[in-house]
Amino acid sequence: xxxxxxxxxxxxILGKMFGFTQERMWHKFVVGNLxxxxxxxxxxxxxxxxxxxQGVIQWLRYxxxxxxxxxxxxxxxxxxxxxLCHSTRxxxxxxxxxxxxxxxxxxxxxHYYGFKGSFHVTDSGIIVGYVIDAASxxxxxxxxxxxxxxPHPYVLADKGYVSEPLRASLHRKGITLWALQRKKSKHPHxxxxxxxxxxxRKQIETLFSGLCETLxxxxxxxxxxxxxxxxxxxxxxxxxxxxxxxxxx
Numbered sequence: 001x002x003x004x005x006x007x008x009x010x011x012x013i014l015g016k017m018f019g020f021t022q023e024r025m026w027h028k029f030v031v032g033n034l035x036x037x038x039x040x041x042x043x044x045x046x047x048x049x050x051x052x053x054q055g056v057i058q059w060l061r062y063x064x065x066x067x068x069x070x071x072x073x074x075x076x077x078x079x080x081x082x083x084l085c086h087s088t089r090x091x092x093x094x095x096x097x098x099x100x101x102x103x104x105x106x107x108x109x110x111h112y113y114g115f116k117g118s119f120h121v122t123d124s125g126i127i128v129g130y131v132i133d134a135a136s137x138x139x140x141x142x143x144x145x146x147x148x149x150x151p152h153p154y155v156l157a158d159k160g161y162v163s164e165p166l167r168a169s170l171h172r173k174g175i176t177l178w179a180l181q182r183k184k185s186k187h188p189h190x191x192x193x194x195x196x197x198x199x200x201r202k203q204i205e206t207l208f209s210g211l212c213e214t215l216x217x218x219x220x221x222x223x224x225x226x227x228x229x230x231x232x233x234x235x236x237x238x239x240x241x242x243x244x245x246x247x248x249x
Contacts, residue, residue: 002012002038002039002040002041003035003039003040003041004047004214005053005056006053008041008046008049008050008053008095009050009053009056009057011030011034011046012050012053012057012230012234013057013234013237013238013241014238015030015171015234016146016215016216016234016235016237016238017229017238017241017242019214019215019216020216021216021220021221022221023043023047023221024043027043027046027047030225032231039048039049047227049111049229049235050210051226051227051230054229054230056120057230057233057237058233060237061136061233061236061237061240062149062150062235064240065126065127065128065150065240066128068122068124068126068128069122069128069150069151069152071122071124072122072123072124072152073123073154074123074152074154074155074158074200075120075122075123075128075150075152075153075154075155075156076121076122076123076156076157076200076201076203076204077118077119077120077121077143077146077147077155077156077157077161077204078118078119078121078157078158078201078204078205078208078209079116079117079118079119079139079160080105080116080117080119080211080217080218081105081112081115081116081135081218082114082115082116082117082132082135082217082218082220083112083113083114083135083218084096084100084113084114084115085113085114087111087112089113090102090111090113091111091113092110093113095223095225095242096199096223096225096228099115099134099196099225100113100114100115100134100135101114101134101135101136101137102111102135102136103116103134103135103136103137104135112135113135113226114135114224115132115133115135116132116133116134116137116139117130117131117132117217117232118130118131118132118133118139118142118148118205119204119208120146120148120149120150120155121203121204121207122152123203124243125203125207125243126147126244127207127236127239127240127245128150128234129147129149129150130146130149130236131145131146132228132229132232137154138160139160139161140160140161140163140166141196142162143157143166143170143177144166144169144170147170147175151173151174151175152175153174153175153176154175154176154178155175155176155177155178156178156179156197156200156201157177157178157179157180157201158179158180158201159179159180159181159182161177162179162180162181164181167179178193178197178198179193180194180197180201183218198224209237210239211239215235215238215239216235217232217235220232236245
């Protein structure tokens, strides 16, 4: 192998930091600006090695981010739509059809075809866990799987996570879920707590904006499930580095 795994992992993550969405364009940039042609693997081989190293990238990301969980006063969970095509083609799209599905984005009030990304974030903005599932999956169904990756005793959420069975199940595991109550809730939170949770939750909405606009989370062009997960892992790892460097400043 021309380059060691550490170099290839670094190049893979660096491409997400720069906002490249096409593997061909990123490889061309790397060969032309960072390495000589004879010193870097051919494009298809580079992409194949990166897919083989996905488990290593995932493990490195977990080891890097898990320390931030213990330092956090609270964590936040929320989901973001990950469309695979334009909304007008949602009902006839076939890309990754064995895994994706139709979902509804309440913010944009439209249906979309693709995945739903659920993320677990610390109060400092570090993503410590995520789950990618079909767009039709309800948030409540994957909450426990999401929180098992990096448990924290205090978790904030929006109205989509209101579920008494879920709250009770998490309470037995030592996790307190503070979800925004609906207007006609029979057991509403005190107004001060409601305002506090709503204000703190805005942080994850800002985080999603950065992931989508800067790191192109919603513009992944991979046509295989392994390639899609590699892109997600690399984006989350790149985001963790960027937030950590910002906190150091």
